[in-house]
Amino acid sequence: MDENSFLTLLQDTLQCEEALRPELPLADVPEWDSLAAMAVLALGSRRFGRKLKLTQLRKAVTVGDLYALLGTG
Amino acid sequence: MICMRCSAQAESLAAFTRENRILVTGASSGIGRAIALLCNRLGATTIAGGRSREKLEAAKAESAAPEHFCVEPRDLLEDTENLPLWVKSLREKYGRLSGLAPCAGEASVVPLREYDLATARRCYDINVHVPLLLARGFADRRNNAGAGASILFMASAAATADEPGLCVYGAAKGALLTAMRVLAKELGPQRIRVNALAPGIVRTPMGEAFLHFLDDEAREKELAAYPFGLGEPEDVANMAAFLLSAAAKWITGQVVVMDGGRY
Numbered sequence: 210m211d212e213n214s215f216l217t218l219l220q221d222t223l224q225c226e227e228a229l230r231p232e233l234p235l236a237d238v239p240e241w242d243s244l245a246a247m248a249v250l251a252l253g254s255r256r257f258g259r260k261l262k263l264t265q266l267r268k269a270v271t272v273g274d275l276y277a278l279l280g281t282g
Numbered sequence: 283m284i285c286m287r288c289s290a291q292a293e294s295l296a297a298f299t300r301e302n303r304i305l306v307t308g309a310s311s312g313i314g315r316a317i318a319l320l321c322n323r324l325g326a327t328t329i330a331g332g333r334s335r336e337k338l339e340a341a342k343a344e345s346a347a348p349e350h351f352c353v354e355p356r357d358l359l360e361d362t363e364n365l366p367l368w369v370k371s372l373r374e375k376y377g378r379l380s381g382l383a384p385c386a387g388e389a390s391v392v393p394l395r396e397y398d399l400a401t402a403r404r405c406y407d408i409n410v411h412v413p414l415l416l417a418r419g420f421a422d423r424r425n426n427a428g429a430g431a432s433i434l435f436m437a438s439a440a441a442t443a444d445e446p447g448l449c450v451y452g453a454a455k456g457a458l459l460t461a462m463r464v465l466a467k468e469l470g471p472q473r474i475r476v477n478a479l480a481p482g483i484v485r486t487p488m489g490e491a492f493l494h495f496l497d498d499e500a501r502e503k504e505l506a507a508y509p510f511g512l513g514e515p516e517d518v519a520n521m522a523a524f525l526l527s528a529a530a531k532w533i534t535g536q537v538v539v540m541d542g543g544r545y
Contacts, residue, residue, distance in 0.1 A: 242471075
């Protein structure tokens with residue numbers, strides 16, 4: 210999936226009003242909380258067939274890191 | 283002597299403003315219709331969903347404020363997966379929603395020996411998947427009014443009555459109640475309240491359909507088991523309006539059984 214499509218999908222999953230940018234730190238995304246992380250794990254499994262663990266997700270610092278984990282390849 | 287404080291509270295009980303947009307599905311008949319009409323009368327903008335445009339228009343014609351009674355025909359069993367997008371489209375059309383009451387339902391009385399997958403799936407679709415997908419759309423931060431928004435699911439006394447013949451319908455409503463309690467916790471941080479009503483038999487087309495499943499003797503026995511008689515749609519609507527309103531701002535994760543003393 211290309212980066213822009215991923216960002217749109219992630220924006221929907223996190224229910225963000227603002228568009229997301231790859232360099233945006235997750236710490237600066239108010240909607241990024243434990244429930245959002247749970248939703249991203251479910252998204253990864255459903256849309257990308259990737260069974261990630263919460264520990265892997267915790268290492269993500271920016272929105273771009275989530276793309277690297279889920280949307281590439 | 284009238285206590286001024288109590289009097290003021292009573293006046294504010296279940297009051298809405300037109301900024302309170304409440305989506306009620308199953309609003310073309312029965313309990314959904316009664317809730318849509320009552321919320322509209324109490325000051326809310328009602329967005330009434332249902333299969334029949336004709337019946338929704340008839341409800342609108344009866345409403346206290348037809349200009350704030352919005353008719354949105356939709357068969358919830360068609361394109362069900364995209365119900366969250368439908369809720370989004372309603373938000374775009376009318377503004378952020380403050381209440382959701384998914385009332386469309388379907389009762390089926392099926393003893394185990396007649397259990398079949400098609401019937402069970404349809405029952406779970408309309409009684410579990412549809413309300414939860416509507417809730418998913420409603421709970422999207424971009425679609426609701428934020429703190430104070432409220433979801434009210436319509437379960438059934440069948441969820442806990444454990445009566446023969448209700449292994450499909452009762453179990454589906456039981457699943458909805460479990461989901462309600464989970465969502466109350468999931469959505470609590472957003473200050474969205476989630477509750478449910480569990481009515482016994484109410485004088486609605488669905489209630490009548492349920493009674494028709496019973497033979498004469500069983501029907502008489504069932505009717506006699508309601509010391510306060512069968513419910514009226516308005517009985518349920520009164521409690522629904524309260525739980526959807528700010529008067530219930532401290533109540534979440536609860537189910538209110540309304541069965542006229544049946545169980």
